[in-house]
Amino acid sequence: MRNLSRSYLNRIIIVFMTFLLIIPFMAFGCQEKDKTEMPVNSPGDERIKSDNILRLDTGFDGSLAFEHVKRQVDFGPRYSGSQAIKQTREYMKSQLESFGLKVEVDAFTAITPNPKFPKVEMANLIAEIPGEKPEVIVIGSHYDTKWFPDIHFVGANDGGSSTGVLLELARVLSKNRPKYTLWLTFFDGEEAMNGVWMGTDNTYGSRHMVDRLRKEGKIGSVKAMILLDMVGDKELGIVRDANSVNWMVNTIWANATKLGYKKHFLDLGMYIEDDHIPFLKAGVPAVDLIDFSFGSTASNCGPGGSGNCYWHTDQDTLDKISAESLKVVGDTVLASLPDIADQIR
C-alpha cells in the first residue's frame, strides 16, 4: 500500500488538522483518566470491569496468530508467483479447512509492467462462514510480500501479520453463525510488482475480486468490507484512514476504546491506498486498519522515511511484531463486527 494518494501537502494539512482536533481530545482524555481513579461505583470503574469481561470473551489467541505469521515467514519471500507464496497458500487452505470452512481458490493471471514477470499466476483465497443472511461482509488481508531485486524481504508485518490475524479470526468466527455471511478473503498481488506503486501495478487480487463480483451481478450483496494490513508492530498505532468510510472507522474506534485499546487506535488521519479502494469504488462501505508508523524510533530508515523505518526493508522481521498487537486487532474486529452488522442498510 501507500499513503500518497493525494499530494504530500494535502497529507501534511490533514495531519496538522487532526492534531488541532486532538488538542481538545487530549484535555478530555486527561479528565477521563482522572475519572477512573474515583471511588467504587463511579462510571469509570464500571467501564474497567466491562473491559475485562470483553477481553476474556473474544476467544482470539494472539499466540496462535503469531504462529501463523512465523509459518509464513519461514517460507521466505512470498512475492506473487513465487514458490513460497504457493506454499503459503497451501498452508492457509489447510488451516482454514481444519476449521471446517469451505475454501475457494480463485486463480487468475495478472499482466504486470515488470519485464521480468510480464504474466503472473495469482490466486485469492476465500473462506466462507455462512450467516443468518445471505448478504456478505468481507474481511480481507493481502498475503503476498513485495518483490525486491536486492533484499531478502520476508514481510513479517507487511503481508504476514494481517494474514495471521485473519487465520485466527477464521478459527474463532467459524464456531458461531454470524448475522451476515462472512467471506474471509486473502488477496494476492497487493504489492507493486515493478518497484514503485503506480497506475494499476498494485491491488491485483482485490481488483480481480470486485471485477468478478460485478460481472456476476453479486457486488450488491457485499454490504461492508474490513481490511487489515500491517497490524503486528510491537508499538502498534492504527491510523484513521481518510479514504475509509467514517461510520466504520468510528464504530471500530469506539469498540477499541471499550476494550481498553484506545492507545493503539490513533486520532491521526492519513489517506491510505490499499485493497479496500476497489470496494469503495464499487460502492461498498470499507475500512482499512493499518499501522503506518512501523519502526518509528529506528535509525537507518527505508523508503517509508523517519517514522516508518522498517516498511519495505529487510528489517520487517518477526522480532518487530508481537502476539499482543495481533490480539489487539483481532479482539477489536471481533467486538466491532456485531455493531457494523447492525448499521448495514
Ligand SMILES: [Zn+2]
Ligand atoms: Zn507493502
